Amino acid sequence: MSSVRRAVVFVVLILAAGAAAAAAPVTPSVEVLFEKHAELLAGRRIGLITNQTGVDSQLRSTADLLHADPRFRLVALFGPEHGIRGGAEAGEKVGDRRDPATGLPVYSLYSGSGRGPSPEALAEIDVLVCHIQDIGCRSYTYVWTMALAMKAAAAAGKLFVVLDVPNPVLAAGVDGGPREEEVKSFIGLYPVPYVYGLTAGELARYLNEAEGINCELVVIPMENYRRDMSWAETGLPWVPTSPNIPSPEAAVCYPLTGQLGELGEVNIGVGWTLPFQVVGAPYLDARAMARELNGHNFEGILFRPIHYRPSCGVFAGEDIHGVQLHVMDVKRLRPVEIAYAVMEYVVRQEGFRWPEKRLDMFAKATGSKRTQPELAAGKKAAEFVAEWQPYLQTFREKTASCLIYP
Template sequence: MTLAQGTDLLLLDEPNNYFDPAPALDLPHLVDVLHADERVDLVAVFGPEHGFRGTAQAGGSEGTGRDPATGLPVYDTYGKSGQGLADVFTAAGVDTVVFDIQDVGARFYTYIWTLYDCMRAAALAGKAVVVLDRPNPVGGVRAAGPVLRRPYASFVGREPISLAHGMTAGELAGLFAGEFLRESGPAVRPVRLRVVRMTGWRRESFFDGTGLPWVPPSPNMPTPATALAYAGTCLLEGTNLSEGRGTATPFELVGAEGADRRWAEAADALGLPGVWFREAYFTPSFSKHSGRLCGGVRLIVHDREAFDPVRAGIGLLVTARRTWSGFAWRADHWIDRLTGSDRVRVMVDAGAGVEEIAADWAAELAGFAALREGYLLYP
């Protein structure tokens, strides 16, 4: 995320065409591009969770300092919102906030809420917001999973959208402005928002269809395949099971010390479309069960169009509880923040199956799917 002073952002006037072939692919950071352009007075850089350069692990940031490449001040925004973030924008002397961060399509991936917080803070401070849109790497044909209920709002979900939203950051920005940020109160100016659209991207496209190389947006998002599984397997953060952090394939490989082949067998027996569950063993180098041999499951997605990551994640929760005696929810009920209510936890504990749990959120999901239609920008 970068901040530019002044409104002469001519560099951004043309569509952000990610799909034009080129003889040599040039991948400079946006900060370097804007800093080198005489038409833009770039005065500061802001870093979200994971930091400006994306080096910090989950729940961390890189702090405040100076970018060695440009000499620009870098402000740490992680954990800041509302008037506090607005005050930072004002102190930095910016007029326009430019948002350019790759999302992965899941409600609890926090960059979209950094966008939301920046939009709200910009409205409070009287600043403009420009979003440089990027592909949703897992496609955008459908929304999936439970819709957040407001009593469970947090930084992994500020507003009632579905767990897998099927939208781009630019589309979400329009949704936020049109549905949620209008509620900020009469003293708050409307969000001055501009979305620079992509050309060439279609809703059925997965990331490998863009022709672009994958640049990991955070340390545990190494490949597009990780992003495909993430909306489901990240639910294991709400348990004592490892979600694969500390391995080469986080979120595709899950397990725990003491779990065994029965979990993979039970998960595969569910017959969920588009995915196979294979017995696996691994030793995480950090995070949960660090340095200990874990038994668990590797997800093998063989049909991306049919695969529903949220149902797969629910299936893993249901079968882990049935097959591993050591299964436990995190004591802080983090699973409720991730799923958006206590319903999944309560139903899993009651012995409900995947389809019964999915049926419980069906009406709310249909409502969100209808709402999002008015904000979609791409065919």
């Protein structure tokens, strides 16, 4: 398909989405596919990249729906990190298997790091469809599985279809610094901001054009979705995207605490009841921490002193102290700006130690080897934020043509 024809197809789908009534709830892209674009897949051998989050508004699995519909010929499934049903822990190797529900082969796209579908697996299909819930943050790997699959599809001459999904932090816009080339990894495969302000389908458009993937790409948009929507406003149920993202609240807080958590010197709720929604350690003063962070007057968030004892994970079984992050309004939130203010506070506390064995992963998560020495030298969060602004403005301009939703 020529680039002109791809653009025409995409514009038609955008117009169809824009013409829908702007009433809640959001219509998921898989329902839009079945109702309006079935001819795109009918009669073709389909491979589906998905997991437990690939569902319609009634929580019916996209894999099951495609498999049961006589118009479609689903022949293979491909699973990302955490596996096809989402039970594997972060970083855990996942092998190939057979899906008990459909009887179809499941090819793993994660074995400790990401990989695209093999040429042998792609030879069995005509079109590769991706339907996975993303959370809008660079270090969350599902979009990089999508990107590697797009590259493999381009090499094999296969059509690639993205069933788009809401981004729980889209309303917060774009935030955070770039990913520098020397720390490129599967938690930052392409140089985008830490919070990139795009849906998965929009990011696919951007990567395909700006990063030269150049696959034959079609994005099926949602209907009635807007950029300023919180997850609650979509009217859609939340399916845990991975073991430690059980709720939209955890997804929204992930970019606020995930980078700091890579150091292993604080507990961020992983191993307790509020994953990514707390920051605690034995050496922190809960009241003083809450007072200082609230003193920044960040919009959209409040910090509450908290004392708890995690059952597993960092400081398991110990009484620890810190703050709970209460996101009051995601539309006014500056996630990475807040994350750096939290890090600035923690790293200057007596009792905090920089763990040498974790600094490489911290650099990959923050996108730069300079972040740690600069924080250690006393650089302020506001200084980091000021440095990001020209880059963020350039990124907004580069992605403007890839946006789907108002």
